[in-house]
Amino acid sequence: MAVAVACALACVSTAWSTPSVAAESTQWRQSLEWRGQTASVEPQPGGGYLLHHAAGDRRVAVQPMTSDTASPLFDGLFALAQAELDAAKVASITDGAFERGQPMECPCFETGEKWRYVWTRDVSFATDLALARLEPERARASLRFKLSGAREGAPADARFVAQDTGSGGSWPISSDRVVWFLAAQHLIDGNDEDSRRFADEVWQALNDTLAQDRRYVFDAGMGLYRGETSFLDWREQSYPRWTANDVGFIAQSFALSTNVLQYRALRLGERMARQRGDARAQQYASQAQALAAAIERAFWREDRGLYMSYIGTAAHPVPFEAYDLLGLSLLIDSGIVPADRALRALSRYPVLDSGSPAIWPQQPGTAIYHNRAIWPFVSAYSLRAARAVGHAPRIAHEVRSLMRGAALAGSNMENFELTTQAVHVDDGALSGPVVNSPRQLWSVAGYLDMVIGGVFGVQADGRIDAKLPAELVPMLFGDRQTISLQLPERRVTLRRPRKLSGDLLVAGKQHVDGADTVIDLVATRGAGTSLAHDAATFAPRSPDAPVIDEAGTQWQVDLPVQTRLYENGVRVADATEPTTTKLPKQAAEQCFSLTRIDARGLESLHGPTRCVGDAQIITGNWPRRWSAPQDGRFAVRLDFVNHHGPINTGITAAVKWLEVRCADQPSQGGVLVMPHGEQRQRSSAVTFHAPAGAQCRFDLRDGFNMSYLSHFAHYTGGTGGESGPLNSAELGALHLVQVADPGNPSVIPAKAGIP
DSSP states (O other), X not given: OHHHHHHHHHHHTTOOOOTTHHHHHHHTTTEEEETTEEEEEEEOXXXXXXXXXXXXXXXXXXXXXXXXXSOHHHHHHHHHHHHHXXXXXXXXXXXXXXXXXXXXXXXXXXXXXXXXXXXXXXXXXXXXXXXXXXXXXXXXXXXXXXXXXXXSSSOTTOOEEOOXXXXXXXXXXXXOTTHHHHHHGGGSOOSSHHHHHHHHHHHHHXXXXXXXXXXXXXXXXXXXXXXXXXXXXXXXXXXXXXXXGOTHHHHHSEEHHHHHHHHHHHHHHHHHXXXXXXXXXXXXXXXXXXXXXXXXXXHEETTTTEEOSEEOOSSSOOBOSOEEHHHHHHHHHHTOSOHHHHHHHXXXXXOBTTBOOSEESBOTTOOSSSTTEEOHHHHHHHHHHHHHHTOHHHHHHHHHHHHHHHHHHTSOOSOEETTTOOSOBOOGGGOBOSSOOTTOHHHHHHHHHIIIIIISOBOTTSOBOOEEEGGXXXXXXXXXXXXXXXXXXXXXXXXXXXXXXXXXXEEEEEEEETTEEEEEEEEEOOSOOOOOOOTTOBOOOOOOOOEEEEETTEEEEEEOTTEEEEETTEEEEEESSSEEEEEEOXXXXXXXXXXXXXXXXXXXOOOOOEEESOEEEEOSSSSEEEEOSSSEEEEEEEEEEOOSSOTTSOSOOEEEEXXXXXXXXXXXXXEEEEOOOSSOEEOOOEEEEEXXXXXXXXXXXEOOOGGGBXXXXXXXXXXXXXXXXXXXXXXXXXXXXXXXXXXSTTXXXXXXXXX
């Protein structure tokens, strides 16, 4: 079966067909066909719809909002999404890791049919997509559930967004909790009492969370925030396989999506500060501007015309041949990206007939979940990005993918296998999607956003900015002159132009009559005309760590066949056949890793990093002392074992603050992060400067982790919950090594290398 699926992947990757788009669109009025399966919708007498899908029939009652098009399929699926949103409204939520699985009162949205809880990431993306405009009161309640004071480690009046349980013990390994502000920004401008109260809560949480993240996850040398990719939080799916047992690398790496979310939070801070006449407005503006420049500089990969999903650590900031559609879409939607790069990147991010993959390239030997998969909510963000740049083919592509998935499954599923758009594909040990849930909240929200914002162009602020691909006109209009959308507060009608030319219909004249708005569409030519079609391509397997031997004043590094060698983040050698290369020894630490290159020039994810350099060991009681052997910059890491939870979950990543005091020098310091793990490992690094002969003192004090939040007093799935905060590990020796001086512009400063 694995061979057959692999063959199918290779074959489908070149099977993109475009010749009968108009004919295909007309077929989608009542029904659609896909890989031998059919889905259709029948309008019912008195209202409502009957959906015939691959697994049976489903009746959908009349809903508050209606679309009136030439396609009962389109109209019926819009009703289905509303029905599934209604089913997600609950009075209480449950999760096995909280309150021992007992219900917790919360007038919230649950995450899915199989996910009866509220997670920060899920509810935030869903709220940003649609919930804020459709259900503001319940959306606020859901977001409030993820807002927390501290039971220890912070002032009594402080408020923080909770980072859910995750890799290595949660924050700061996973650090995308600021996605909460992407949602909250839509719910603070109302004139009602709850909106005003919520705005005050957001302002408090924004200041406290941004300050905490600035202290614990911001790397001043890189100008970026550390931590895991947002949403792609199952490390074996999109990170190198060796991170399955080493999340320290993830904690010290830099992710595109997470940094874009930090940027958006900073811009919200700027806006709210200006509204309040608060002096922090300029601080947030400056930080956002600098972060935007750092994102553009760090993640753009010119040879691919794409933005990388993540890069390596500050000590070894290697580029990764890893791209994800959510990060790219959020980046484009943020307005950070130059218009030409935005269009180029979106055009080059590949697709199949079925839809757009969550990640690219696909990773070999990895089960279907984020890998080899379509995620509808990500497709909805891709649709937003396509609208932002006027890319008609991608807009149409995402609309069809969202419709097809919901129609064939009879629900807005969590995810689909990439080539078949099936809810499950049998591929032995790689079968999947491994987990899949009907009426997944962000998928439901993504579908609603596709209809309201994507097709009819109604924006969150009420503006109508229609950008409708001409190729969807046969499906949606048929022989009609208008299509309409009835919202709770208004009716929007789109009128087609008399003559279709170009590939995109945009909003022209607007006629308003009370609650009715009629938009005359104007035919034009969009900015994008093509899509790449190799979405099912697999990357090569990652190589092992490089073998490094000492050879006098040089390091001798073995390069296996078809590999590439990186030193301190810079590509230094390629090998088409097995060979050995020699590199000069430096006084500072040098970090090396390998990638494998296939015949197409596609690069694997990096193998493990190996760093070499003369290290000094410092043991004994705290405070520990050391004398600088020469003037320079040094990195210090701490041996540890953190047995307080499994490597894939929990809230007890150990986080300590290391203060370094050297004679006649200002106090220096930084964060040591120590994730869960069964083996002894080394923490993240703190770097500092010391003059020759200086006597230095190292003091260790507690930092902050998620167990300090009162939110997690209800956590019963591991340590640090109901029994109280826990921020500890078995501590060993300090390892100290000289690193490159950041004053040298040709060398990246070592901040967090992997030994």
